[in-house]
Amino acid sequence: MRVVIAEDHALLRDGLTRILEAFDHEVVAVAGRGPDVLPTLLECKPDVAVLDVRLPPTFTDEGLQAAIAVRREVPGLPILVLSQHVEPLYARELLSDRRGGVGYLLKDRVSDVAQFVDAVQQVAGGGTVMDPEVVARLLDRSRPLDVLTAREREVLGEMASGRSNAAIAGKLFVTEKAVSKHINNIFTKLGLPVSEDDNRRVLAVLAYLDS
Amino acid sequence: METRDWIRDGLRAMAAGLFSIVLAVLNIPLFVLFVVSLVLTPVLGIGLVALPAVTVLIRAKANLARRIAGWHGVSIPRPYRPKPEGVRAIGWKRYHWVITDPATWRDFAWLLPGAIGGLVLGILTLALPAYGVEGIVLLPLWIYLAEGWSGYGVNWPIQSIGEGFLSLPQGLMFLALGLVVAPYPRRFEGLWAKLFLAPTRAAELRLRVTQLTVTRADTVDAQAAELRRIERDLHDGAQARLVSLGMTIGLAEELVERDPETARKLLAEARENSSTALVELRHLVRGIHPPVLAERGLDGAVRALALTSRIPTTVDSDVEGRLETPVESAAYFAVAEALANVQRHSAATFAYVSMHRVGDLLRLEVGDDGQGGADMAKGTGLAGMERRLAAFDGTMSVSSPPGGPTIVTMELPCASSSPRTMLSSGTD
Numbered sequence: 014m015r016v017v018i019a020e021d022h023a024l025l026r027d028g029l030t031r032i033l034e035a036f037d038h039e040v041v042a043v044a045g046r047g048p049d050v051l052p053t054l055l056e057c058k059p060d061v062a063v064l065d066v067r068l069p070p071t072f073t074d075e076g077l078q079a080a081i082a083v084r085r086e087v088p089g090l091p092i093l094v095l096s097q098h099v100e101p102l103y104a105r106e107l108l109s110d111r112r113g114g115v116g117y118l119l120k121d122r123v124s125d126v127a128q129f130v131d132a133v134q135q136v137a138g139g140g141t142v143m144d145p146e147v148v149a150r151l152l153d154r155s156r157p158l159d160v161l162t163a164r165e166r167e168v169l170g171e172m173a174s175g176r177s178n179a180a181i182a183g184k185l186f187v188t189e190k191a192v193s194k195h196i197n198n199i200f201t202k203l204g205l206p207v208s209e210d211d212n213r214r215v216l217a218v219l220a221y222l223d224s
Numbered sequence: 225m226e227t228r229d230w231i232r233d234g235l236r237a238m239a240a241g242l243f244s245i246v247l248a249v250l251n252i253p254l255f256v257l258f259v260v261s262l263v264l265t266p267v268l269g270i271g272l273v274a275l276p277a278v279t280v281l282i283r284a285k286a287n288l289a290r291r292i293a294g295w296h297g298v299s300i301p302r303p304y305r306p307k308p309e310g311v312r313a314i315g316w317k318r319y320h321w322v323i324t325d326p327a328t329w330r331d332f333a334w335l336l337p338g339a340i341g342g343l344v345l346g347i348l349t350l351a352l353p354a355y356g357v358e359g360i361v362l363l364p365l366w367i368y369l370a371e372g373w374s375g376y377g378v379n380w381p382i383q384s385i386g387e388g389f390l391s392l393p394q395g396l397m398f399l400a401l402g403l404v405v406a407p408y409p410r411r412f413e414g415l416w417a418k419l420f421l422a423p424t425r426a427a428e429l430r431l432r433v434t435q436l437t438v439t440r441a442d443t444v445d446a447q448a449a450e451l452r453r454i455e456r457d458l459h460d461g462a463q464a465r466l467v468s469l470g471m472t473i474g475l476a477e478e479l480v481e482r483d484p485e486t487a488r489k490l491l492a493e494a495r496e497n498s499s500t501a502l503v504e505l506r507h508l509v510r511g512i513h514p515p516v517l518a519e520r521g522l523d524g525a526v527r528a529l530a531l532t533s534r535i536p537t538t539v540d541s542d543v544e545g546r547l548e549t550p551v552e553s554a555a556y557f558a559v560a561e562a563l564a565n566v567q568r569h570s571a572a573t574f575a576y577v578s579m580h581r582v583g584d585l586l587r588l589e590v591g592d593d594g595q596g597g598a599d600m601a602k603g604t605g606l607a608g609m610e611r612r613l614a615a616f617d618g619t620m621s622v623s624s625p626p627g628g629p630t631i632v633t634m635e636l637p638c639a640s641s642s643p644r645t646m647l648s649s650g651t652d
Binding site: 067073074097150153154 | 509519528
């Protein structure tokens with residue numbers, strides 16, 4: 014895969030490059046400043062971009078703004094946004110175009126290298142990956158979820174983070190069949206449209222939690 | 225509509241004029257009491273007790289005059305020095321405090337002119353409408369019929385019954401005129417009182433210095449406590465974790481050849497530890513200056529806060545661009561604290577935040593439909609908020625009757641720095 018990285022800290026930039034290259038991905042360009050991000054992305058048209066939210070010169074949210082702007086120009090361009098902190102507000106903005114190919118993760122998650130690379134690939138393939146903390150904070154304030162059992166809530170949380178049935182089954186030590194049964198229950202109880210498409214499923218769940 | 229307005233204002237001013245005559249008369253006994261207490265000070269020390277007592281009455285009276293002036297658009301701040309520590313109900317210290325405050329003497333100086341002003345202006349307010357009423361009830365005509373001589377307005381003296389009846393239209397005119405001009409003496413009396421009762425420039429500055437000293441001390445204390453907390457958190461948290469991280473990785477390095485399996489376990493543990501350290505740091509940073517506030521300013525940060533609130537919360541804001549960082553931070557933490565209170569205590573089903581710029585004033589309001597009963601005097605949360613706002617000359621008020629709703633209103637002076645246009649259309 015061809016990857017563009019936007020990150021101003023040299024240490025983290027090198028670390029990300031090293032990790033991605035170790036998994037045979039090609040880092041075609043790196044941007045260190047906010048204003049450079051959009052032109053670089055438009056020029057390189059990478060398979061996926063990994064952007065830091067906070068970049069010079071203003072050190073506010075130019076990475077996020079660039080992500081939203083580039084997806085307006087090139088709809089669905091896969092973007093994985095990394096940050097030192099996550100905000101459901103930013104997640105909502107990233108997801109507002111209702112397309113897949115979006116990821117939003119804490120920078121800490123990079124330390125689980127295999128899972129991080131997996132997330133990059135999932136986003137590049139049009140999937141949606143949401144940091145468990147965003148999901149947890151959305152779950153935390155959602156009252157109508159009382160109708161779900163504890164197990165179902167757990168499955169919902171994993172599903173909202175963008176995990177596949179197989180991954181959820183592995184994490185919760187149950188069979189995939191049990192997972193899909195839970196998911197069916199959840200969708201029925203919450204009145205969500207059932208969909209075979211994993212990504213649409215994730216988006217539906219996130220939209221529900223964020224409503 | 226307009227007619228009703230000036231009639232209403234006129235009637236109010238007349239009532240105030242009547243009230244002012246009564247109040248003016250009350251000044252005279254206060255004047256006498258003050259002089260007598262002062263004279264009696266050397267005699268048996270009676271004044272030591274009496275003078276402060278009389279001063280309490282005079283101050284109450286003067287404060288009433290200040291409030292009344294306020295109703296008529298003349299604002300008069302209170303000039304009194306705050307009570308020093310160690311002043312008891314009776315004693316030399318109290319006497320000294322009262323007698324050395326120039327405001328005491330300025331109040332005293334106001335008593336007689338205030339009384340004369342109140343009487344004259346009160347009578348002036350009432351005289352014209354009263355004369356009008358006299359004409360309307362045809363009093364001059366009755367006197368003319370009974371006594372053979374009377375006069376009113378332009379018919380002076382009245383020479384026929386027909387002329388006597390002319391007092392009715394004239395009276396109506398005088399009454400109307402009286403009502404229209406009645407508010408003016410009220411305002412003039414306010415200005416007259418201000419001449420005596422407003423703080424002098426020196427007193428104003430002294431009050432300001434006292435207030436600044438108090439808020440500065442509070443701020444310095446709070447800041448020192450905050451720094452201590454951060455130091456402790458870093459020391460016990462992230463710092464300790466980084467040390468242990470170094471040790472774990474060092475050990476893994478040693479074992480990587482001899483016992484690769486254990487080395488791998490240690491490395492996994494090290495990674496776990498680094499995650500925990502980051503979680504702790506993030507938590508700490510959010511308490512110092514939330515990243516979303518740095519990135520999005522007050523508006524975005526409060527919206528982010530509302531989004532994760534357990535109680536559905538709406539945000540109505542016209543605060544665009546960025547405010548000065550300290551004001552932004554103070555406003556954010558005040559709103560955050562108020563919202564946290566809503567979640568903790570109110571049992572509300574709905575909350576709202578409204579933030580508006582009114583000139584150079586930032587007006588924040590946090591309300592809910594909960595059970596009410598929040599009290600500034602009880603609990604440290606609200607008092608702490610007020611103290612923190614005071615450092616920016618901000619004020620706070622709480623309206624929370626039992627049964628609700630609760631509304632916390634905060635005002636902060638602010639000047640916006642360069643407005644920053646946002647790329648995103650994002651938030652709604």
